Amino acid sequence: MKKVSSVFWISIVVTVLFIIWGALPEATLGSASLGSVTNAIQTFIVDKFGWYYLLAGSIFVIFVLFLIFSRYGSIRLGKDDERPEYSYISWFAMLFSAGMGIGLVFWGASEPISHFHVPPAGDGGTADAARTAMRYSFFHWGLHPWAIYSVLALALAYFQFRKGAPLLISNILRPLLGDRVDGGLGTFVNFIAVFATIFGVATSLGLGAIQISGGLSYISPITNNFTTQLIIIIVVTLLFLLSAKSGLDKGIKYLSNLNVIIAIVLLLVVLFVSKTNFIMDLFVTTLGSYIQYLPSMSFRLTPFDQDNTWIKDWTIFYWAWWISWAPFVGTFIARISRGRTIREFLIGVLAVPTILGGLWFSTFGGSAIFLDYFEKLPVFEVMSDKGTEVALFYVLQQLPMGTILSVIAIILIATFFITSADSATFVLGMQTTRGSLNPPNTVKLVWGIIQALTAIVLLRTGGLEALQTASIIAALPFSIVLILAVFSLIKAFKGEKRQVSNK
Template sequence: MDRSVFKISVGIAAVFVLIGVLIPEQLGAAMEVAKGFVLEKFGWFYQLVATFFLLFAAFMIFSKYGKIKLGKQDTKPEFSRPTWFAMLFSAGMGIGLLFYGVSEPISHFSAPPIGEGGTEQSAILGMRYTWLHWGLHAWAIYAIVALALAYQKYNRNAPGLMSATLHPVLGEKVKGPIGKTVDVVAVFATLFGVAASLGLGSQQINAGLEYLIGIPNNFTVQFIIMAVITALFIVSATTGISKGIKYLSNINMSLAVVLFFVMLILGPTLFLLNMFTSTLGSYVQNVALMGLRLAPFDANEAAWTQGWTVFYWAWWISWTPFVGMFIARVSKGRTIREFTIAVLLVPSLVCALWFTVFGGTGIYLEVVQGLDVSSQSLETALFFVFQQLPFGALLSVLTVALITTFFVTSADSATFVLGMLTTGGKLNPPNGVKVVWGIILAASTLVLLASGGLTGLQTAIIVSALPLTFIVLVMCYGLYKELGKEYKKQMNPDWKKQEKAKPEKTAS
């Protein structure tokens, strides 16, 4: 096993953590400068590539390549379609949906990208932009990377590495320094992308504990939360994917479904159904315009787009090695058309329903009942809404438990993926490697929280995702090249014999 990627990645991560411990303020200031530079200079780039990935995914659905199967032509899917859909649903769930479930729609409602806040129009607009950030664009990014990983794994028997997806373009160079650099970039994008989710989770667990039992909401408490849950997810990671992640994922699924339907029933059900229908029409009508909006003539509107939309595109790109590997792992035997349609539509629909129920309830409480939901902080908005509903305390306890299990499964899966990326694609990385990455992941999260809080988390995502974006673009080109050959192979199994039988051209 080549340990060079592991050694380089751990070394750089250790230096980052050490700097954060010794000079957190200077690290925070440097990251803020880097964030401003990337947002100002590359915001247009993120908008264009996110739209390109959506168009590329649509091309995969409607082109002749949609018939190609991931695996041999006689390969059968490993999981039934309902089970597969449920797994895609679980990939779409996470700490972010709980953290932003109420807070993002209500934030856009009170401070929309366009026009006056606090109106009926801004309510639909706010929900529509939330759907944009968590909908088709996001899942197109995941779908493309997952498709490239699955194709290389099942059709070319390549290792589960980001560098392997570039083989059609770079050839054997992916086994040298270029490939190692690609894998190191993927490691750090994954590290910071997941660290952001863990940071949000520790903040919201702290907010829930403050609401339930009065524990102060500060960095010290968040440090203790991180320490306890780090121990939990390292134990889970070392028990293996078949035990730890499987059991916790089942618990996650059950708790999330229960919480969703309880909120739908206890909340303003008819209002939420009407909100969903209205937002759906508005989203379909404006999705292209929203996905390319930058507001070059209005600095405030431009700042809104950079702080929300561009941040999300970077976040999803940074998560692609993590989520892409999971989706690829469970999708063997599917055709490209079936795969892309499912990955685009199933999680997007789940996210749309989730935000409509949670965010719509928050908007209803403010517009109809006159409560000041929008003044709550991002991490406390959900618990404030629970206070206004029957069984609010029970819902808060359930949510803290759900965030905790999401926290553990996200970190557990991340250590598994980081282990794969740094051990040459091993399907079962050594426990020692997973423990090292678990400790680094927790330490990086604490450093980012200490040096800049939510801003520090956002900065790490935006900066680390930029080089990975170029890698994914090359990946798209390589996938397109390979599918041309695969189409000939699967549609005409004798094409290689025919190619060899052709007479060679002679020089005149």
């Protein structure tokens, strides 16, 4: 433990205190319980800063699109003669698995069917509601989240591989703050990043446990309750800690490739045994609609409809979730992106996951809407009655080989679970060992246990709602770091000594 920084000890103390707080009986604490306090904070943040999250997300999209078409796009993330460390296939697999894996599986069927019945405006259950449902699913999982990730990833990769700075989030602010990043201010920035990572990843781990439990209960006599979810978290934690010992080039790389293979198999099978023409027509139509309505959706709030909480419950939550995930996903993407040009990096990080995510929602969400709208099956009613996590499995059970597909889906969730947690321990290890590119296994072990305990506490204090609350709270302070990173990159690019081409 000689390599750890002060950020490690500060983060451990704060997180352990949080875990102890959450473990105390709610009846004893009353309004001072973890659930009550975090709900109050979340309500305040969403009511007062919802506009801020929406505006910040759009600023990040505009910024990265500008860089793609600017002369700075030819700058290489490394020395001028360096080439990428990983192939495109392995690179895409790792960034996709770390960035969205569990969330896509969890929300793939449930989000579109939710929007179909409860749209942001108008009546539910109509053809217009179906189009809106798919468009907003593309919107929530498209360019905005990957732009948020790419801002931090680009800053980290640029300053680490081109400027030789340690892979610490505080170092990306050096052009603005100077040597103050080496002192208490830098420690505070890195602590915020670690704090956001812990709760952002804990949210996804909780979602994974909820959905594995829901899937098992749907195809077997196993009960979907907190005890089952607890056992799942413990078992998967042991598995990802074993994987974490293998390091980046073995454990995470191999698991990421396996994730993508299983995901593609499940996607293609469902695509071809379901209504293929309907799904592909829906994908193409929604892609065009998404591009057409992207500007208006990016800035849409409801100031004259104070009772409409849809934007707060969905878009604002997602933007906060993506921001809270940014330290983890951004650091991880930066670590695997050495040698790529800024233009190549941004196009890869933005375009490929957005298109694949759209195809995923068209396949699973489109199948759910088709069953509900055309075949009059109670997809939404089943989800409302048995939980959001069972929507996917209900849809799969209506298809040929439904049970086999459900088993494959549970395996996919588990492998995504392991990869996300494994990647997060790697990132937390780097951020708390002064930017070490290969943090000690002991440090990763500690963070793996901390992540699991945090997810357990959040599930115990309120399930899915508590997980969402934690993300929104953790995101607010880190969003300021992301905005500063934009100005820091602009200043650093202007100071580039070599002439960049206008290619």
